[in-house]
Amino acid sequence: MRARRVDARFAGRRAARAGLTLASALALAGAGCGSDGVLVSGRPHGERPEEVSGEIAWSSDDPALGSVMYGESPGRYTRIAYPLGRAWEQEHRTPLLAEDGIVYHAKARAVLPSGEIVPSREFSFVSRRGRARPEILSWTMIDVGWGDAHLAVGPGGKRILIDSGRPDHVEDLVTFLMDELDPRTPFLDVVLATHEDSDHIGGLVGALDDPGDGILERFTVGRIVLNEAPESITPELAKVLEIAASDSIAVTHLREGDSDTGTEALRWGEGIGVRVLNARNLVGDGVANNGSIVLRVAFGSFRLIAGGDLEAVAEARIVDDYGGADGGSFLRADVLKVNHHGHDDASSPAYLAATSPVVALVPSGSLEVACSAPARSVLERLFALPADVYRSDFARPVRSVPCEDDYGHVTVVSDGRSFEVRIRPSAALHHPPD
Numbered sequence: 402m403r404a405r406r407v408d409a410r411f412a413g414r415r416a417a418r419a420g421l422t423l424a425s426a427l428a429l430a431g432a433g434c435g436s437d438g439v440l441v442s443g444r445p446h447g448e449r450p451e452e453v454s455g456e457i458a459w460s461s462d463d464p465a466l467g468s469v470m471y472g473e474s475p476g477r478y479t480r481i482a483y484p485l486g487r488a489w490e491q492e493h494r495t496p497l498l499a500e501d502g503i504v505y506h507a508k509a510r511a512v513l514p515s516g517e518i519v520p521s522r523e524f525s526f527v528s529r530r531g532r533a534r535p536e537i538l539s540w541t542m543i544d545v546g547w548g549d550a551h552l553a554v555g556p557g558g559k560r561i562l563i564d565s566g567r568p569d570h571v572e573d574l575v576t577f578l579m580d581e582l583d584p585r586t587p588f589l590d591v592v593l594a595t596h597e598d599s600d601h602i603g604g605l606v607g608a609l610d611d612p613g614d615g616i617l618e619r620f621t622v623g624r625i626v627l628n629e630a631p632e633s634i635t636p637e638l639a640k641v642l643e644i645a646a647s648d649s650i651a652v653t654h655l656r657e658g659d660s661d662t663g664t665e666a667l668r669w670g671e672g673i674g675v676r677v678l679n680a681r682n683l684v685g686d687g688v689a690n691n692g693s694i695v696l697r698v699a700f701g702s703f704r705l706i707a708g709g710d711l712e713a714v715a716e717a718r719i720v721d722d723y724g725g726a727d728g729g730s731f732l733r734a735d736v737l738k739v740n741h742h743g744h745d746d747a748s749s750p751a752y753l754a755a756t757s758p759v760v761a762l763v764p765s766g767s768l769e770v771a772c773s774a775p776a777r778s779v780l781e782r783l784f785a786l787p788a789d790v791y792r793s794d795f796a797r798p799v800r801s802v803p804c805e806d807d808y809g810h811v812t813v814v815s816d817g818r819s820f821e822v823r824i825r826p827s828a829a830l831h832h833p834p835d
C-alpha cells in the first residue's frame with residue numbers, strides 16, 4: 402500500500418492541478434486576484450502571512466470529503482469550511498466567509514474512504530474579502546444541555562427559533578440569545594416547536610410554577626409555529642397556548658407540504674426556500690416524536706434538513722414519499738440535524754443514505770444524563786458516509802475523543818454557494834459557579 406502523504410502547496414491553480422498526480426496529496430491552490438471567484442493563497446505557518454481574498458480551493462488525488470479548518474490560534478480551529486456538492490469530488494473550492502483583516506492559521510483536510518484523515522501542513526493567511534459581504538443564512542445548534550434549540554437567521558436578519566430546550570435550561574438559552582442578538586431588540590420573528598415534548602418546547606414557557614421566565618414572556622415574539630396535531634397537550638404546550646391567547650401572539654399550525662411560497666411563517670428571507678416534510682404523526686404509533694415538524698431548508702445550492710425527534714419508522718415514511726423526488730436528490734442535505742439526539746431508534750441507514758449529509762449536527766447532553774446519546778451505532782453510520790459530526794456536548798471537528806470542556810454552540814453559515822461551521826465554547830453553561 403502506498404504511504405499516505407500530504408503535500409500542501411501554496412502555488413497557483415496550474416500547480417495545484419499538477420498536484421493531482423501526487424499520491425493522496427491534498428493540494429492547496431493559491432494565487433489569482435481581482436473579482437469574485439479568485440483563488441486564495443497562503444504561506445506555510447511561520448512565514449509572513451499573505452493576504453488572501455475570495456475563495457479557497459484545494460484538491461486531492463483520492464476523492465474525499467474535504468474541508469479547510471482555520472482559526473485565530475495555531476492548532477485551534479474554530480471554523481471549518483466545506484465545499485458544496487458531494488463529498489466525493491476531487492477539486493474543492495469554497496468562498497472565504499472569514500472576517501476581514503485577521504491572521505488565520507489553517508490546514509486543509511481530506512477523509513479517505515477508509516476513514517483515514519489526511520491533513521495538509523498548517524499555513525497562515527490574512528483574510529481580505531474579494532467581494533461585497535455576501536448575504537448569509539446561519540443556523541446555530543445552541544448548547545442547552547439535553548434538548549433541542551436552534552436559531553436560524555435569514556439573509557435579511559429574520560430570527561427563527563426552532564425548539565427551545567428544557568425548562569430548566571432556559572437561562573442557557575436566554576444567555577445565548579441575548580449574546581447573539583442585539584439586546585436592545587429582544588424579538589424573535591418566529592418561534593417554532595417541532596413537537597410538544599418538554600426538551601423541545603419547555604424553554605418557551607420555562608418553569609411552569611415560575612411565571613415570566615420563558616422565552617415567550619421575555620422576548621417579543623411575532624408568531625408561534627406548532628405541528629399540525631400533537632399527540633397530547635403536555636403541560637408546556639398548554640401554557641404556550643395560554644400565553645399565545647393572553648398576549649395575542651399568532652399561532653400557525655403547519656401542515657405537510659407547506660412552504661415559503663404560501664405560508665408566512667416559513668418566509669425566512671430572500672432566496673430561502675423552506676418546505677415542511679412532516680407535521681403530524683402519520684405512522685399511527687401514538688409517539689409524539691413522530692409528529693415532529695421536519696423542515697427542508699434551501700438557500701442557493703445549500704441544503705439543510707432538520708426533523709426534531711423523528712424516529713426510524715417515520716423517517717421511512719419520508720424516504721418513501723420524497724426519496725425519489727428530483728431524480729432522487731430531493732432529500733440530499735449538506736447539513737443534517739440528526740433526529741432524536743442521535744438515539745439508535747432514529748437515523749436509520751435508509752434515511753442517512755437519502756440525506757447523505759456532509760455535516761451532521763447532534764444536539765445532545767450525554768455527559769449529563771444516564772442514557773447517553775448519540776449512540777455509537779449512529780456515529781458509525783454517519784462516519785461511514787462520511788460525514789463530520791458536531792455535538793453540542795462535544796463541539797469539535799469530527800472524530801476526536803470527547804472532553805468535558807468542549808461544550809459549544811455550533812453555527813453553520815452559508816452564502817448559498819458554500820458553507821462553513823463555526824464553533825463557540827459554552828462551557829460556562831454546564832459548569833455554573835459554585
Ligand SMILES: [Zn+2]
Pocket residue numbers: 548549598600601710741742
Ligand atoms: Zn428530544
